[in-house]
Amino acid sequence: MKQFIAFIKKEFHHIFRDTWTMVILLLLPILMLILFGYALSTEIKSVNIAIYDPSKDSLSEEIIRKLESSEYFNIIRMLDSPFQIEEEFQAGNTGMVLVFCENFYKNTLSKGDAQIQLLTDGSDPNTAVTITNYASGIIKSVMRKSFASNPDAIRVNIITKLIYNPEMKSAYNFVPGVMGMVIMLICAMMTSISIAREKETGTMEILLASPMKPLLIILSKAVPYFFLSCINLLTILLFSVFLLKVPIAGSLIALLTVSLVYIFVSLAIGLLISSITSSQLVALLLSGMALMMPAIYLSGMIFPIENMPRGLQIVAQIIPAKWYIVAARNIMIKGLGFSSILKEFAVLSGMALILITISFKKFKLRLE
Amino acid sequence: MIQVHNISKSFDSLQALDDLSFRVNEGEIFGIIGPDGAGKTTLFRIMTTLLLADRGEISLNSLDVVKDFRSIRKIIGYMPGKFSLYQDLTIEENLNFFATVFNTSIEENYHLIKDIYVQIEPFKKRRAGALSGGMKQKLALCCALIHYPKILFLDEPTTGVDPVSRAEFWEMLLSLKESGLTIAVSTPYMDEAGKCDRIALIQKGRFLKIDTPDNITDQFHLSLMSVKSDSMYPLLKDLRKIEGIDSCFSFGDSHHITFQANRLQKDEIESILRTKGHHNIDIQPIKANMEDCFMDLAQSEESLKGEP
Numbered sequence: 001m002k003q004f005i006a007f008i009k010k011e012f013h014h015i016f017r018d019t020w021t022m023v024i025l026l027l028l029p030i031l032m033l034i035l036f037g038y039a040l041s042t043e044i045k046s047v048n049i050a051i052y053d054p055s056k057d058s059l060s061e062e063i064i065r066k067l068e069s070s071e072y073f074n075i076i077r078m079l080d081s082p083f084q085i086e087e088e089f090q091a092g093n094t095g096m097v098l099v100f101c102e103n104f105y106k107n108t109l110s111k112g113d114a115q116i117q118l119l120t121d122g123s124d125p126n127t128a129v130t131i132t133n134y135a136s137g138i139i140k141s142v143m144r145k146s147f148a149s150n151p152d153a154i155r156v157n158i159i160t161k162l163i164y165n166p167e168m169k170s171a172y173n174f175v176p177g178v179m180g181m182v183i184m185l186i187c188a189m190m191t192s193i194s195i196a197r198e199k200e201t202g203t204m205e206i207l208l209a210s211p212m213k214p215l216l217i218i219l220s221k222a223v224p225y226f227f228l229s230c231i232n233l234l235t236i237l238l239f240s241v242f243l244l245k246v247p248i249a250g251s252l253i254a255l256l257t258v259s260l261v262y263i264f265v266s267l268a269i270g271l272l273i274s275s276i277t278s279s280q281l282v283a284l285l286l287s288g289m290a291l292m293m294p295a296i297y298l299s300g301m302i303f304p305i306e307n308m309p310r311g312l313q314i315v316a317q318i319i320p321a322k323w324y325i326v327a328a329r330n331i332m333i334k335g336l337g338f339s340s341i342l343k344e345f346a347v348l349s350g351m352a353l354i355l356i357t358i359s360f361k362k363f364k365l366r367l368e
Numbered sequence: 369m370i371q372v373h374n375i376s377k378s379f380d381s382l383q384a385l386d387d388l389s390f391r392v393n394e395g396e397i398f399g400i401i402g403p404d405g406a407g408k409t410t411l412f413r414i415m416t417t418l419l420l421a422d423r424g425e426i427s428l429n430s431l432d433v434v435k436d437f438r439s440i441r442k443i444i445g446y447m448p449g450k451f452s453l454y455q456d457l458t459i460e461e462n463l464n465f466f467a468t469v470f471n472t473s474i475e476e477n478y479h480l481i482k483d484i485y486v487q488i489e490p491f492k493k494r495r496a497g498a499l500s501g502g503m504k505q506k507l508a509l510c511c512a513l514i515h516y517p518k519i520l521f522l523d524e525p526t527t528g529v530d531p532v533s534r535a536e537f538w539e540m541l542l543s544l545k546e547s548g549l550t551i552a553v554s555t556p557y558m559d560e561a562g563k564c565d566r567i568a569l570i571q572k573g574r575f576l577k578i579d580t581p582d583n584i585t586d587q588f589h590l591s592l593m594s595v596k597s598d599s600m601y602p603l604l605k606d607l608r609k610i611e612g613i614d615s616c617f618s619f620g621d622s623h624h625i626t627f628q629a630n631r632l633q634k635d636e637i638e639s640i641l642r643t644k645g646h647h648n649i650d651i652q653p654i655k656a657n658m659e660d661c662f663m664d665l666a667q668s669e670e671s672l673k674g675e676p
Binding site: 002013018203205207208209211212365366367368 | 416438446466468
């Protein structure tokens with residue numbers, strides 16, 4: 001036991017005395033959270049719009065009023081003729097131009113099909129799609145209210161349906177993703193690198209030739225990073241609740257439980273990597289390429305898994321981050337109970353068990 | 369006591385160790401001497417239970433390196449060749465850590481390392497990464513000694529260390545030997561051979577000779593002379609062209625030449641060199657040192673292999 005404690009103390013010395021390790025461990029998670037939460041935000045606020053309304057009837061004016069009062073849009077100009085549309089876009093500070101057809105209200109009544117054109121700048125398609133979604137949402141809600149007595153008179157054709165994140169706050173989606181990524185990064189990458197470092201500097205030879213049990217050596221390597229991951233988990237949660245205003249809708253206990261299991265999975269992967277490599281660089285590349293990339297791109301954090309080709313969808317199933325992110329989203333964002341993540345929990349526990357067994361089995365009592 | 373029987377080890381197609389056998393007696397300093405890549409580190413790793421040999425057996429104080437590796441790990445001290453300690457820990461922290469790993473404490477075994485540790489103790493709060501090569505080596509030796517091992521394995525402990533520290537280090541080993549420790553040490557420096565009780569000369573995974581350093585140098589059977597002149601590099605080429613000279617190698621500030629006794633006289637060589645335009649020629653008969661012996665043994669080993 002004394003050996004174990006001395007070893008852990010030594011690990012913390014390594015961590016605290018290396019500035020870059022500290023930066024990666026403590027600042028990177030927060031940086032990533034802020035980066036994904038704010039900078040890479042797909043949410044849109046105060047888009048400048050211009051409107052051409054030849055009909056000027058009660059319905060079109062009601063729609064304009066609603067757009068004006070929404071926080072997403074800023075009406076900067078009412079156009080007098082359709083010829084001004086192009087110059088409006090060329091000026092560059094207009095995100096969308098709204099064009100009503102003539103006799104808007106009358107057409108709605110007689111044909112049940114009046115036209116509004118939403119013109120957006122296609123050079124930024126993501127923003128364009130988001131803006132048109134917002135605008136059509138507002139228009140449709142006005143239409144529904146105006147024709148509440150006769151809903152069949154208008155076509156309601158909503159394609160995107162956003163239940164849990166009606167404001168499309170991107171931070172909501174990114175927080176579980178960042179947690180999945182950061183935990184993988186710290187546990188797997190840092191553990192594998194720190195073991196590889198001992199092999200590189202030759203200290204591993206001394207440790208192996210000492211009476212200390214090999215199992216104890218890897219356990220004492222894993223414990224400090226387990227501890228740091230827990231701290232990171234808490235910082236991310238605090239930051240997301242108080243800074244990004246993403247509430248933890250479900251049970252905190254359930255969230256922490258599934259996170260612990262995920263930490264075990266990541267630690268085991270780190271140990272596994274360290275047992276097959278003996279240089280820090282290889283350990284870094286392996287954990288970077290083999291773990292980080294899939295954790296970012298195949299976990300559903302940025303790109304929805306449903307939209308991927310079949311092959312990648314299958315690959316995504318073996319990525320621990322994918323299961324963790326689903327579970328974290330269910331609890332944190334959707335506020336569902338533990339019963340909703342039973343499957344994810346079981347898969348992660350199974351992965352943890354298998355990986356820990358393999359990495360203990362693979363750990364060498366000798367140098368090769 | 370170390371007993372090594374017929375140890376062989378190969379990595380892929382490379383035969384790293386080829387049928388090595390030797391014995392190190394209790395309280396003896398046994399040197400394994402050879403150039404880089406001769407197989408010294410592999411041999412040390414096999415002896416310290418870190419690698420498995422393909423064939424052969426090794427026992428340390430009657431414990432088998434394969435079966436009893438756990439017990440062996442308690443009685444050996446090992447200083448690997450590339451051992452650089454934990455650079456970001458201080459001298460004191462390094463020593464404390466290794467003491468704890470070996471289930472002991474600095475206080476408990478201070479008497480073992482006292483003579484060495486007092487030299488670095490003034491810097492005990494300094495990080496190992498900021499120490500000079502000589503101080504690192506002393507600290508590493510302290511770390512390897514802190515648990516009072518019965519057998520000490522030192523793999524190239526003096527490589528990369530200044531000459532003064534090297535001499536000091538051998539003094540320390542001699543006093544450790546006095547306390548009854550069995551020491552196996554490897555080195556690429558031939559001049560360190562004389563400090564060992566017995567040595568094994570190793571090249572390409574094979575022992576060329578195992579004996580006391582004096583016996584090995586005494587057995588040198590060729591005439592040996594050192595030759596100097598004003599222009600040393602052309603001299604080397606000219607000497608190699610002279611009929612009757614078996615070998616000529618550059619040794620620091622002179623060239624050593626060997627030939628069968630009575631084949632050439634000092635005057636003959638001098639006159640040949642003078643016709644080739646050399647000035648200030650200085651030729652001295654000398655007694656063979658370890659490097660001469662190594663060169664000679666390595667050459668005859670090569671020529672043996674050459675004729676199957």
